[in-house]
Amino acid sequence: MTEIIQDLSLLLLVSLPINLLFHKIKWPSIMGYLVAGVFIGPHAMGWISDPRSVDHLAEIGIILLLFLIGLEFSLSHLLKDVGRILTAGTLQLALTAGALTLIAPMMDLGYGKGLLVGVLAGLSSTAIVLKMITDRAEIDTAQGRVGIGVLLFQDVLVLPLMLLVPLLGGEVPLSPLDLVWALIKSALAVGAVFLASRLLVPKAMHGIARSGTREHLTLFVILLILGTAWVAQHLGLTLAMGAFIAGMILSESDYQHQISLDILPVKDYFSSIFFISVGMLLNLNIFWQDAGVYLLATVLLIALKGGLAAAAVWVARFPLKVAVICGLYLAQTGEFSLILSGLARQSGVLNETHYQGFLIVALLSMLAAPPLIQWANPLLNRWFKERATGAPPESEHTKQLENHVVIAGYGMIGRHLSGVLHEIRIPFIVIERDGEKMKKAMMHQAPVLYGDSTHRDTLKKARLESARMLVVSLPDLKTMQQVVRLARMMNPDLYILVRTSSDSHVETLTQTGANLVIPEEFETSIEIFTRVLREYRIPGNVIEQQIELVRMEGYSMFRGISLNAESLNKFSTYLTATLTESVPLEAADWATGKTVEAMDLKNTTGARLIAVVRKGDVHANPEPGFDLREADLLVVFGRHAMLNKAITRIRKGEETPAPPGNPG
Structure with a gap:
């Protein structure tokens, strides 16, 4: 021996x-x-x-x-x-x-x-x-x-x-x-x-x-x-x-x-x-x-x-x-x-x-x-008296996957993303090494490759060189770094998006080669305050503007950059500024079937109805006798407090005294 x-x-x-x-x-x-x-x-x-x-x-x-x-x-x-x-x-x-x-x-x-x-x-x-x-x-x-x-x-x-x-x-x-x-x-x-x-x-x-x-x-x-x-x-x-x-x-x-x-x-x-x-x-x-x-x-x-x-x-x-x-x-x-x-x-x-x-x-x-x-x-x-062109041979598989999304990991994020990409016909492929998750991907008819994303051959088989985007959703930092580093070497023009569990990983993964790193904790906090604001009927456009500012400040902070005071002051400005809100009219809403005059937004809430969008046609400044129907989109103009009351009026018909002042 x-x-x-x-x-x-x-x-x-x-x-x-x-x-x-x-x-x-x-x-x-x-x-x-x-x-x-x-x-x-x-x-x-x-x-x-x-x-x-x-x-x-x-x-x-x-x-x-x-x-x-x-x-x-x-x-x-x-x-x-x-x-x-x-x-x-x-x-x-x-x-x-x-x-x-x-x-x-x-x-x-x-x-x-x-x-x-x-x-x-x-x-x-x-x-x-x-x-x-x-x-x-x-x-x-x-x-x-x-x-x-x-x-x-x-x-x-x-x-x-x-x-x-x-x-x-x-x-x-x-x-x-x-x-x-x-x-x-x-x-x-x-x-x-x-x-x-x-x-x-x-x-x-x-x-x-x-x-x-x-x-x-x-x-x-x-x-x-x-x-x-x-x-x-x-x-x-x-x-x-x-x-x-x-x-x-x-x-x-x-x-x-x-x-x-x-x-x-x-x-x-x-x-x-x-x-x-x-x-x-x-x-x-x-x-x-x-x-x-x-x-x-x-x-x-x-x-x-x-x-x-x-x-x-x-x-x-x-x-x-x-x-x-x-x-x-x-x-x-x-x-x-x-x-x-x-x-x-x-x-x-x-x-x-x-x-x-x-x-x-x-x-x-x-x-x-x-x-x-x-x-x-x-x-x-x-x-054969042919001149060598030096061009690489044309591959039969090139047309199968090109300008596609590679998803590393079939967890909750990978599952939801692949479902959306499938619905809107964007080509993608999932890489997963867990047998149970791979089986779920196959049941959901998601194209899946069983393998390790940290291996070059796996990424080659997923045709990363011709991909447009890589989405990484893996459990540990070391593995994500290996995947990002290897992917960046294989495709310098690739857009790499990484989901991480901790804010402390953002700088490291960005330096490794990721274009965007989304911390799970940070996005969870945004989702929480979004739900709170919606519960208080804050208009959607106000919420979106606040989310944008929070993300700008948050991702800048993770990379060691701070927004100036002027940008941060926009939080209170957005809450008091004159804004518009688009309200889709549903069958169960109080205003459905009523006229503009009967709804009487201006006198009851202070907000103004400036337009109604119906089947793609815009009816600006509708007449008092204009009938409101299901699926109409009501464009309402006013300050934050006025818009909040206007939405309540449209949905439930509650009459509230009009606030003083002019929304314009």
Whole structure:
């Protein structure tokens, strides 16, 4: 156990600087992991000299890697253009496998083993290609969509291939019964994935997410990985396949995005265990014996596979330029090829010499993939005599959410705001990590994204870069600061509104980048005095003016600014000034159905009726015989005390003596 921990620590220690270096030069860290594994392995510097510990670490890496890839897998991605992608993927794999099978005798292989090597070589690296496509912002281009579709198609084939590899190329001929049994086991596994993802896992995830704690969700994910792997092993499958199934189950849940974010900080290090351990399996002594042959074989493999992949995509009726770029995307072998070749070695299908030969060529093709992908567009632009514009590719998702509101938190404020935005057709999206609140949002038909607002990937998925406003309503100051700071970095023009529980947070959040911070205590105090004034029938326009002044003074005070005495004196001025009030006439009001003369506002209250608005028409200075009807809007003119009595007169008909003085 001590040696395993020591070796694992060494792998992580090596992966950190490699990850930093390759991130800086914008190349996939997988390349560095493979090279590092070659040098620290038992066949080079010997820092890890026990091959058995290498095998154990490789198996751990395979389990973790397959879970992560399974988590990113979704059948829905294949269904968007399933016809042409199936055509391209099937042709690409069939042509590659067929070509290598025909030349198998030249490699001292039988046709059965040649078919196996051809199938393994036909698979491409999902990890490398997705990394390069994402970094180049080509995920929504035609070549990006087709390339990813073919990769996902290849991922689907991993399930039956992991079952068929021990049979393909074996000394015993593959009987139809064996093939049927392998396909039945694969179908049962897929059926289990579908059943669990649709029926079992969502209910369990909803129940666990109600607690609102990330730890419970993470523990459930670990339990699912280990439990599924254990069940798969008892069904005659491999632990790695069980981990892949666990990832596929979680990929179909509503919480897949948050699970990815929880694993994201250590995702590269999980992957590094596998790729470094694979590099350690490479025997440099075998490579140096025939280095020229292996380099030539790598070049021929890239040319053959890339050309056949391009032909397959072109036959599937995609443009020639797209086909050629996809050919370069798919020209290398992939991580599943390494996994399946290791399984073939363990099963005795491939001997050590054949395994090492395939491993060397596979690793060299993976090392060559990033520069090929990076140089693809400039070379093809020259070839097709097109001028590169440098403009980013147009995204199909840009039109879905743009100039929208992002709501961080589905509490009472988020719920009310989303309801209003829905009614007036303003686009918005809610971010929420509490399972119970997310369920409520879905019940209210609010577009909701399960995730943590403090993560960049969550905000990206909410398309914050193209949003107009961010409304933050979260429980603690530290979280709100993280969200505001990250949002301001991602979108400098974004209007950020924050609701906080304390006045003391206003200055801090404003300095962090918020445009407006609304303290809950302050707004509560405004609501209280508003209700008090309304109870005393203070006219609405007077209340609104007072609210505006209080807010001006309040928010200025929170930022260390004071209004001058002249502004504050307006409080008493507004209470004594001559004002107008608009009073909607309701069916139950005393004045409804009476004439202006019968209402007699001037003599009973001192206020004057200066206009009546009826169905959009303004009747200024109505005649004494003008009938007042339901839904009329009465515009009344007078001082504060007069208006208060006038409203009472209109509503209840109480006659009060007119106050002395002229309202004008």
